[in-house]
Amino acid sequence: MLEILGYYNYWVFALVLMIGFYAVVARGNLIKKLLGLSMLQSAVFLMYITLSKVEGATAPILQKGVEDQIYSNPLPQVLILTAIVVGVSTTALGLAIVVRIKEAYGTIEEQDILKASGP
Template sequence: MELLGLYHYWVFAVLLMIGFYAVISKSNLIKKLIGLSIFQAAVFLLYITMGKVAGGTAPIIQAGVENAVFSNPLPQVLILTAIVVGISTMALGLGIVVRIKEEYGSIEERDIQEIDRR
């Protein structure tokens, strides 16, 4: 159990940094947004991992079941809404990328900077 928990946290760290790598090193704006969504998913994973209680179950109360152990509902609520807000902001980002493509004719950061310098 101990090692599984640590493995969850390590995967969180690795995913976070894979996403971050895409954001800082890729030139393509869509690729950067995909990287950002991996970054975001890693944070979600961390929250949900921390809410888990050993031997627990999903926090839905069942009639007639006494002394059930429930996992923490609070991180789940936060992340549930964060996912929906995440897709909305991601769509806004995609909209901006589409507008950039329309004005500059490219979605590569390198091209855009070059056009701006002219």
């Protein structure tokens, strides 16, 4: 039991992932969809941070004189910095498209857009 709870970071990851996914699928409002998408991506960031964590470790900065220090794995953190940039650009582009949809259709509700587009 404790072992399962010990993985709580991963549980949070899965939970946030699912909430985000649900929002993307179930919400008709385009902004809310994008929010869901952001949550989905954030969940993955959380996963990467978690897996780079080493118990009792500090940030991976080499210092003179410090010998037997344990460091966290820096690579996933670097990766996720990149992924965050990608995520931000995606959200920005998504919002830009929503703005143009609003200009073109006068609404950002999926149902109304479908109606306006015709069959």
